[in-house]
Amino acid sequence: MEGERLASQARSSGLPAGGATGESPGVDAPLLGSSGSSALLQAEVLDLDEDEDDLEVFSKDASLMDMNSFSPMMPTSPLSMINQVKFEDEPDLKDLFITVDEPESHVTTIETFITYRIITKTSRGEFDSSEFEVRRRYQDFLWLKGKLEEAHPTLIIPPLPEKFIVKGMVERFNDDFIETRRKALQKFLNRIADHPTLTFNEDFKVFLTAQAWGVMKRRDQIQAELDSKVEALTYKKADTDLLTEEIGKLEDKVECANNALKADWERWKHNMQNDIKSAFTDMAEENIHYYEQCLATWESFLASQTDLHMEETSEDKPESH
Numbered sequence: 001m002e003g004e005r006l007a008s009q010a011r012s013s014g015l016p017a018g019g020a021t022g023e024s025p026g027v028d029a030p031l032l033g034s035s036g037s038s039a040l041l042q043a044e045v046l047d048l049d050e051d052e053d054d055l056e057v058f059s060k061d062a063s064l065m066d067m068n069s070f071s072p073m074m075p076t077s078p079l080s081m082i083n084q085v086k087f088e089d090e091p092d093l094k095d096l097f098i099t100v101d102e103p104e105s106h107v108t109t110i111e112t113f114i115t116y117r118i119i120t121k122t123s124r125g126e127f128d129s130s131e132f133e134v135r136r137r138y139q140d141f142l143w144l145k146g147k148l149e150e151a152h153p154t155l156i157i158p159p160l161p162e163k164f165i166v167k168g169m170v171e172r173f174n175d176d177f178i179e180t181r182r183k184a185l186q187k188f189l190n191r192i193a194d195h196p197t198l199t200f201n202e203d204f205k206v207f208l209t210a211q212a213w214g215v216m217k218r219r220d221q222i223q224a225e226l227d228s229k230v231e232a233l234t235y236k237k238a239d240t241d242l243l244t245e246e247i248g249k250l251e252d253k254v255e256c257a258n259n260a261l262k263a264d265w266e267r268w269k270h271n272m273q274n275d276i277k278s279a280f281t282d283m284a285e286e287n288i289h290y291y292e293q294c295l296a297t298w299e300s301f302l303a304s305q306t307d308l309h310m311e312e313t314s315e316d317k318p319e320s321h
Contacts, residue, residue, distance in 0.1 A: 115136060118189070120134075
């Protein structure tokens with residue numbers, strides 16, 4: 001206990017670096033309580049204060065050891081005891097706990113799939129409640145991974161378990177496979193929750209809390225369609241100059257065609273007038289010729305009638321003696 005008290009005093013006093021040999025006692029160092037071990041402890045503390053970041057990293061690595069394996073009779077170095085004290089004093093800052101359990105099989109007329117219950121417990125203020133329970137299938141996890149990759153292209157997104165697709169096989173729904181996938185999916189979500197940036201992603205929050213999941217996915221589909229339309233419109237705007245030039249050329253062609261049509265119309269109208277004039281002239285000439293023939297016939301008929309009348313008159317006159 002004397003070693004722990006000295007370690008605490010050394011950390012709180014903020015002693016400057018230097019003034020010691022810097023050599024650390026090994027595992028076979030004498031137990032705390034003697035004057036020699038106290039001097040070694042002070043030198044060790046002074047040496048460690050030169051770089052507290054290294055001390056913190058080493059203290060975290062100490063958590064990987066099985067603390068139950070230490071025996072009260074095993075000699076313990078002052079450094080190990082300082083690491084244990086510092087590790088015990090560190091607060092647990094984790095505020096998001098995710099559990100994936102209770103896989104459930106669903107059979108429809110189209111497909112057979114498995115959903116997993118996801119329980120989320122949190123103390124964050126941006127969540128509406130402290131505990132949420134939803135059900136998600138593997139495709140929903142793929143959706144989340146895609147949204148994270150889209151929102152954070154420069155970050156490494158935790159991997160998902162491979163999708164197992166073999167037509168005609170139902171072994172993928174056996175207990176071992178389901179349990180293996182459940183553990184992998186839980187690890188996937190917890191790695192996101194522990195990430196300093198991904199854990200605050202809005203799509204991740206929606207994935208953990210949204211009940212009307214179908215509505216959210218339809219919203220994303222509509223948004224994707226909107227994005228594609230906007231992208232297509234952007235490409236069309238890029239071709240505006242070329243389209244304007246083409247329209248100008250077409251306008252010139254239309255103007256030329258219009259002028260040619262006007263000239264053809266004037267020509268056609270003049271030709272039509274000449275044709276009509278010629279038709280009426282021909283008709284008039286034919287009528288004149290017809291009337292001349294009729295007049296000549298009447299004249300010859302009248303002449304013959306006159307001659308006949310004169311002959312009859314002369315025959316009726318008595319002869320004079």
